[in-house]
Amino acid sequence: xxxxxxxxxxxxxxxxxxxxxxxxxxxxxxxxxxxxxxxxxxxxxxxxxxxxxxxxxxxxxxxxxxxxxxxxxxxxxxxxxxxxxxxxxxxxxxxxxxxxxxxxxxxxxxxxxxxxxxxxxxxxxxxxxxxxxxxxxxxxxxxxxxxxxxxxxxxxxxxxxxxxxxxxxxxxxxxxxxxxxxxxxxxxxxxxxxxxxxxxxxxxxxxxxxxxxxxxxxxxxxxxxxxxxxxxxxxxxxxxxxxxxxxxxxxxxxxxxxxxxxxxxxxxxxxxxxxxxxxxxxxxxxxxxxxxxxxxxxxxxxxxxxxxxxxxxxxxxxxxxxxxxxxxxxxxxxxxxxxxxxxxxxxxxxxxxxxxxxxxxxxxxxxxxxxxxxxxxxxxxxxxxxxxxxxxxxxxxxxxxxxxxxxxxxxxxxxxxxxxxxxxxxxxxxxxxxxxxxxxxxxxxx
Numbered sequence: 001x002x003x004x005x006x007x008x009x010x011x012x013x014x015x016x017x018x019x020x021x022x023x024x025x026x027x028x029x030x031x032x033x034x035x036x037x038x039x040x041x042x043x044x045x046x047x048x049x050x051x052x053x054x055x056x057x058x059x060x061x062x063x064x065x066x067x068x069x070x071x072x073x074x075x076x077x078x079x080x081x082x083x084x085x086x087x088x089x090x091x092x093x094x095x096x097x098x099x100x101x102x103x104x105x106x107x108x109x110x111x112x113x114x115x116x117x118x119x120x121x122x123x124x125x126x127x128x129x130x131x132x133x134x135x136x137x138x139x140x141x142x143x144x145x146x147x148x149x150x151x152x153x154x155x156x157x158x159x160x161x162x163x164x165x166x167x168x169x170x171x172x173x174x175x176x177x178x179x180x181x182x183x184x185x186x187x188x189x190x191x192x193x194x195x196x197x198x199x200x201x202x203x204x205x206x207x208x209x210x211x212x213x214x215x216x217x218x219x220x221x222x223x224x225x226x227x228x229x230x231x232x233x234x235x236x237x238x239x240x241x242x243x244x245x246x247x248x249x250x251x252x253x254x255x256x257x258x259x260x261x262x263x264x265x266x267x268x269x270x271x272x273x274x275x276x277x278x279x280x281x282x283x284x285x286x287x288x289x290x291x292x293x294x295x296x297x298x299x300x301x302x303x304x305x306x307x308x309x310x311x312x313x314x315x316x317x318x319x320x321x322x323x324x325x326x327x328x329x330x331x332x333x334x335x336x337x338x339x340x341x342x343x344x345x346x347x348x349x350x351x352x353x354x355x356x357x358x359x360x361x362x363x364x365x366x367x368x369x370x371x372x373x374x375x376x377x378x379x380x381x382x383x384x385x386x387x388x389x390x391x392x393x394x395x396x397x398x399x400x401x402x403x404x405x406x407x408x409x410x411x412x413x414x415x416x417x418x419x420x421x422x423x424x425x426x427x428x429x430x431x432x433x434x435x436x437x438x439x440x441x442x443x444x445x446x
Contacts, residue, residue: 003099005051005065007039008124009084011077015054023057026075026083040128053091061087063121078120085118102133114142119175126178137219137259140179145225147172152228155191159235164195179220180261183212200397203340206236207392210243213250214277219257226254244307246392249279276350279306282388283313287379306389313387321354323387324374325362341395345371353385356413359406375413399430407439
């Protein structure tokens with residue numbers, strides 16, 4: 001089969017000879033004058049181009065393509081509009097991969113060569129390969145994970161000592177996007193929050209970090225990096241007692257090399273705003289109201305512990321269901337609630353066997369020595385009913401990203417009018433027309 005060599009990067013620029021050798025330089029407009037276009041999909045490169053490394057007038061080589069039939073040549077550009085560095089051996093490695101495109105694995109010698117290549121080139125190769133094929137998890141190990149290692153160590157040390165790193169920050173940039181889950185963006189955000197001593201941003205970043213790592217395709221992350229991230233998650237869990245269960249779940253998942261991201265079977269392959277995490281065996285009761293159930297008991301109850309949170313599921317003989325969540329409120333928890341969560345603590349829960357739906361949020365309100373909140377629902381005819389924590393606890397800053405449908409169901413399941421009013425006060429802080437705010441319109445009356 002004839003190989004098709006197309007750009008790896010989104011930007012290309014025509015190249016012209018400017019000196020003996022020959023030496024080349026970029027000339028003319030980017031992407032034939034349309035910088036918004038994606039060079040990888042331009043019809044110009046459909047056939048007839050060959051991979052090369054062009055010697056540059058100002059030193060080194062740039063990753064390029066030549067068209068023997070016309071003598072035309074282009075240079076691939078990085079995010080700053082500069083030629084993407086690639087010596088002849090690296091360009092030949094890329095060409096070999098393109099000759100069996102879309103490759104499902106990288107050969108050992110190719111991995112060795114790519115580990116020494118420019119990070120932008122490694123990103124561009126894996127980004128296009130992931131978009132057009134199904135590369136094995138090990139293929140993503142050529143990304144510059146040493147940067148993640150350094151930043152994870154830095155953040156873990158800062159959490160342990162309370163002192164941010166004195167060295168210049170490590171920049172992860174977008175290089176790890178092909179590996180999925182975007183956890184590196186949360187890691188950079190956490191490092192920034194620690195340097196600026198911003199407790200709200202710190203809490204938002206740790207929440208995102210734990211949730212994204214709990215859903216990650218961990219096989220795409222090298223084992224040494226996963227070990228460092230597990231140490232970091234341990235520090236995060238000790239720093240935020242509310243987040244401990246999710247940090248532990250993410251660390252447990254990093255203990256195995258899963259080839260694909262985690263999502264419930266019914267959600268895989270879909271762009272959804274709600275992904276239910278599996279924390280273990282949920283609270284479970286038998287529905288005594290179901291026609292097939294045995295009679296006699298007035299109700300049943302089961303409890304599940306998720307670190308700081310105690311979740312109780314109660315089923316009544318009249319078909320009513322109650323989910324109650326409590327958490328201790330000691331001085332450390334009060335400080336965390338105030339400075340990280342802005343006095344708002346929402347626990348996502350997942351319920352089966354309730355007529356109102358599955359995903360909802362429990363709003364925990366402070367009392368003398370504990371936080372507590374509850375939901376009231378109606379059982380369906382299912383015999384087995386379950387309830388459990390479904391994701392990391394959320395704070396005021398997370399309101400815009402809540403699932404609108406889960407908010408609507410939540411409002412309909414409030415036990416007290418005062419809780420419904422509190423929900424509406426919170427949602428009123430969102431801009432007019434925001435989908436989460438609009439969810440309040442169908443969530444019951446105050």
